[in-house]
Amino acid sequence: MRAVPTKPLSVDDYRARVGALIRATPVTLLPLEHCVGLVLGEDLVSPVSLPPFDNSAMDGYAVRSVDVATPVVELPVAEDIPAGRTDVVPLLPGTVHRIMTGAPVPPGADAIVKVEDTDGGEERVTINATAAPGTHIRRTGEDVAQGATVLRAGTVLGSAQLGLAAAVGRADLPVHRPVRVLVLSTGSELVEPGEPLRHGQIYESNSALLAAAVREIGGEATVLRFVPDDVTAFHERIAGHLDKVDLLVTSGGVSAGAYEVVKDALTGQGVDFVRVAVQPGGPQGSGLFQGLPVVTLPGNPVSVALSFELFLRPALLAAMGHQVIHRTRVKARAAAELRSPSARRQYRRGRLEGEVVTPIGGPGSHLLASFAAANCLIEVPEDTEVVAEGDLVTVLVLDASR
Template sequence: MRNVPQTPLSVDAYRARVAALVPPTPVVELPLADCLGLVLARDVVSPVALPPFDNSAMDGYAVRAEDVAGAGPDTPVTLPVPEDIPAGRTDVVPLAPGTAHRIMTGAPVPPGADSVVKVEDTDGGEQRVVVSAAVAAGTHIRRAGEDVAGGATVLTAGSVLGPARIGLAAAVGRAELPVHRPARVLVLSTGTELVAPGNPLRHGQIYESNGTLLAAATRELGAVPTLLRFVPDDVAAFHDAVAAHAADADLLVTSGGVSAGAYEVVKDALAGQGVEFLRVAIQPGGPQGCGRFGALPVVTLPGNPVSTALSFELFVRPALLAAMGHREAGRPRAVARTTEELRSPAGKRQYRRGHLDGDTVRPVGGPGSHLLASFAASDCLIEVPEGVTVVPAGEQVDVVLLH
């Protein structure tokens, strides 16, 4: 007899069970180009100041403020220009009193200069320059350490690495960063009725979509999916497919084959092998399973498309994010008023697809677990609690934001 508890688990209890199943990924050093979206594992301390030297904030001329103190449109000051200082020059010559050095943005300010006159306030001369505006000392100079002091912590452990943070790491001289390694997820889609998109269908066949959906959802998190499709409804074939990839996976996620009927290959292959099959008090997506197949953590999702997508969203997504070091693994939530009456089965937490518009939410499609088009057209999930069977139109509901 199959292991089906008499009382379904709550959504929260099952989410916790799946979260406990997926261990943290190891910390690895990766090149900056491979760190986007990953979580920093250790603080980053800058060995240099930013800027590392006083530099010009403008294209113009490095001067002493006292040498151009009387400059104006009607009283221009002319100075000789003995040096050019492009960005990147390292042998900067000190500025002599009564002279100007032509300087570019980002170039080091020469010793002796205390300000920069922007080129728009000059005639742009190369040998001599006519200055038509006075400047105060310090004008248009970026001071060393003004942004970051040497020895300062610039990135903290737990930070999600977006473009700006990766750019900052590069600016302080880091070529690699210690990050939580992306989780490696083996996605297995079973069913002899499945056909690859692009091929003709025969009567009784359907295009395989669950594996594609799960692989995309996995990749969106920054994890690395391996998609196995078209595994036939055969226990030996299932075991062979898993065994061939188990050593390189942190988690196996399957879709389909977990209900109470015949030809449930996932159940037949994993029941009694460390994976428990149960029911969760949720609609859609009641049949679920999780555990270990040998050393490999396994989460088995129901096969109807919306049940698959919703189950990944509620159970697998937060577990993978937490395993990869994310402190915030849940979606943002909101409260809105439903535009239509909602009906939900007693004792189950229902998730309806919806479209949020300001402080109102419109249900999209019905509650059926096969209505994938309505899921694709939604930007949120409407959550109806277990103890509620009717939500009148205009009533406030909790909303889980998907985009």
């Protein structure tokens, strides 16, 4: 007979249990194109200055400021300096060099006159403006000094950070490797999307939901085709995959009834099955199976989505080196009354507009359409059974733009 806990675990206690189970991923070198969204594992010190040499900020003419001290002067053009030229000839007094944006400033020049202030001449040029020393010159190290730390360990790498890494000459970076998650749904009633349904069957959606959720935060997901309610089939399906991943996540088969294949297959194998004081998603399981972290989720799709948000998402982000692992929490006024069961923390789907949040759909764990339409979760504490219209509530923001 299975032991049933006399008191469910709190949401916070179970979140901590899952967080402690999932190990930090190692730091490894990856090419820049594979680092988007990952976390830098070590400080990045620049081996070069940016700019690496004094260069022109404008298309125009490199001059000596003393030679253009009067507003209108005509001077010979001694050299052309396009961007990328490396054999820069020094500028002699009484001459100018035509120069392009980004090209190195020749020795002897101390200013750039932009082409708009000239007649654009190629052999001789009439200059119609004066230029103080330093005008339109980008100085060596003006942006980054050689030896400076340009990115700190723990930085989440986006387009700007990867552009900076490339600018200082890095083709790869030490990053926390993406967490590798094996996803398996269970249930004899499940049918692959795209196949015909018979009465009593439903399309399997949990693996698509979970795999996408893992990938959205920078992890890697491998999906195994779902298994029926058969213990032997369950073990056969995961065999050969466990040594290639950091975590196994299952959905379904963990409740108190018959045909609970995950519970039957993993009870006594290092996985503890518990109840959490949350609605939806009370039945949960976690532990080590053959040394591999395992988290088992309920089967209803909203329970799966919520369980990922509450328990897996923060644990996976932390394992990949992220400092910010929780959703933004704000206060909002409830646009309608909410009712919640005693002694359970309820999460309702909602739409947050300004400082008002409107519940979407009911509390049922099968109502996936309302989850897809939501941009937040409304948190109703364990000691609250009724939220009146207009009451302040805590909202977990799912929309990354807020």
